[in-house]
Amino acid sequence: MTQTIAAQATTTATFKSLKCKECGAEYEPKATHVCEFCFGPLEVAYDYDALRRTVTRETIQAGPNSIWRYRPFLPVATNNPIDVGTGMTPLVRANRLARRLGLKKLYIKNDAVNMPTLSFKDRVVSVALTRARELGFSTVSCASTGNLANSTAAIAAHAGLDCCVFIPADLEAGKVLGTLIYGPTVMAVQGNYDQVNRLCCEVANTHGWGFVNINLRPYYSEGSKTLGYEVIEQLGWELPDRIVAPLASGSLFTKIYKGFREFIEVGLVEEKHVRFSGAQAEGCSPIAQAFREERDFIKPVKPSTIAKSIAIGNPADGVYALEIARKTGGNIESVNDAEIVEGIKLLAETEGIFTETAGGTTVAVLKKLVEAGKIDPEETTVVYITGNGLKTQEAVQGYIGEPLTIEPKLESFERALERAQTLDRLEWQQVLV
Numbered sequence: 068m069t070q071t072i073a074a075q076a077t078t079t080a081t082f083k084s085l086k087c088k089e090c091g092a093e094y095e096p097k098a099t100h101v102c103e104f105c106f107g108p109l110e111v112a113y114d115y116d117a118l119r120r121t122v123t124r125e126t127i128q129a130g131p132n133s134i135w136r137y138r139p140f141l142p143v144a145t146n147n148p149i150d151v152g153t154g155m156t157p158l159v160r161a162n163r164l165a166r167r168l169g170l171k172k173l174y175i176k177n178d179a180v181n182m183p184t185l186s187f188k189d190r191v192v193s194v195a196l197t198r199a200r201e202l203g204f205s206t207v208s209c210a211s212t213g214n215l216a217n218s219t220a221a222i223a224a225h226a227g228l229d230c231c232v233f234i235p236a237d238l239e240a241g242k243v244l245g246t247l248i249y250g251p252t253v254m255a256v257q258g259n260y261d262q263v264n265r266l267c268c269e270v271a272n273t274h275g276w277g278f279v280n281i282n283l284r285p286y287y288s289e290g291s292k293t294l295g296y297e298v299i300e301q302l303g304w305e306l307p308d309r310i311v312a313p314l315a316s317g318s319l320f321t322k323i324y325k326g327f328r329e330f331i332e333v334g335l336v337e338e339k340h341v342r343f344s345g346a347q348a349e350g351c352s353p354i355a356q357a358f359r360e361e362r363d364f365i366k367p368v369k370p371s372t373i374a375k376s377i378a379i380g381n382p383a384d385g386v387y388a389l390e391i392a393r394k395t396g397g398n399i400e401s402v403n404d405a406e407i408v409e410g411i412k413l414l415a416e417t418e419g420i421f422t423e424t425a426g427g428t429t430v431a432v433l434k435k436l437v438e439a440g441k442i443d444p445e446e447t448t449v450v451y452i453t454g455n456g457l458k459t460q461e462a463v464q465g466y467i468g469e470p471l472t473i474e475p476k477l478e479s480f481e482r483a484l485e486r487a488q489t490l491d492r493l494e495w496q497q498v499l500v
């Protein structure tokens with residue numbers, strides 16, 4: 068299943084090794100993700116002295132308008148990465164949402180419009196598949212809660228890699244269709260994500276495929292750092308006071324943190340204390356529960372929530388996410404499915420951004436934290452919206468009203484308009500009462 072790598076014209080790797088997060092043992096940067104000594108997770112280690120000498124704000128700004136402007140901070144050696152325009156999504160000043168919640172300076176980092184498949188997963192997959200190609204894999208794969216399958220299938224198609232993805236059989240129709248269209252083999256597993264993941268660990272061992280979030284996980288997860296870098300750059304090379312982001316495995320959350328620390332470390336941004344707040348759905352909130360109960364270990368749960376994209380019952384990076392929330396003075400909070408639907412509607416009505424259930428979770432948690440007085444209105448807060456609402460339409464079906472059906476006649480329109488305005492007034496009266 069492996070093939071020899073085509074010789075790259077120039078390679079300038081700035082990463083050195085894979086390093087165990089627990090015991091510090093170092094490994095050659097191959098397709099491996101677990102420490103042989105202590106079973107801790109492996110993470111990419113860089114030569115920060117070299118980065119401090121060679122990377123400036125100007126060299127970054129002279130790069131492509133995609134995540135690859137940060138290539139020296141990503142674990143690939145090639146100067147010719149798979150670039151399908153991933154990253155550099157808008158950072159939107161969200162004044163209407165801010166006013167509604169009582170905040171002063173709120174921003175939305177909008178990965179609902181990321182390329183090519185409208186979620187933040189395009190970042191991690193662009194990096195993982197570039198590295199997979201470098202390591203000689205010809206077949207790539209993943210265990211997915213939906214968005215990852217979309218991304219892996221699309222970017223593999225672009226790169227001409229064979230692709231086989233594994234999803235839980237009960238995913239939203241948009242996520243399934245949005246994978247099949249790219250022509251991969253799709254395995255719909257009759258079980259939840261954690262069972263899909265277990266199966267994939269076995270397949271990774273027996274088939275020699277590149278699983279982006281298993282044996283390529285150290286490379287994959289580094290892609291999320293770009294969500295940290297971009298926010299710094301888009302804020303005019305400054306850090307925010309607080310971020311709010313969703314948690315599934317916890318990887319994204321910990322890598323935004325790593326991204327912030329790295330830019331401080333190499334002198335690209337001035338040090339600042341950033342609080343990290345995490346969002347989970349109540350029906351799958353093992354990290355929020357551990358935070359609430361002041362535990363430093365995660366008790367796995369069986370997911371039951373409409374927020375399927377973040378429904379991981381046994382989160383691989385849960386303890387690291389907990390640690391970051393605690394040491395930064397942040398928090399990890401959960402909201403129920405009704406609040407998630409309200410969160411989706413609130414963001415759409417105030418900012419014109421239609422997010423999926425994960426984004427609804429994040430906005431609802433933001434609201435909950437503000438109402439509980441846990442976010443200071445003066446803070447510059449960045450909320451990460453990680454996926455697109457068109458993929459999870461089932462979640463809001465029945466909660467958003469219906470179009471007014473009319474005849475193609477002016478009088479029919481006028482009658483309908485009057486009815487609509489009366490209804491509007493009634494709604495307002497109910498609110499005022």
Ligand SMILES: *Cc1c(COP(=O)(O)O)cnc(C)c1O
Pocket residue numbers: 186187188212214215313314315316317318319320376377423425426453454
């Ligand atoms: C996968 C996913 C996440 C979280 O991913 P982790 O890195 O596993 O925590 C958040 N939002 C969306 C939309 C996702 O698809």
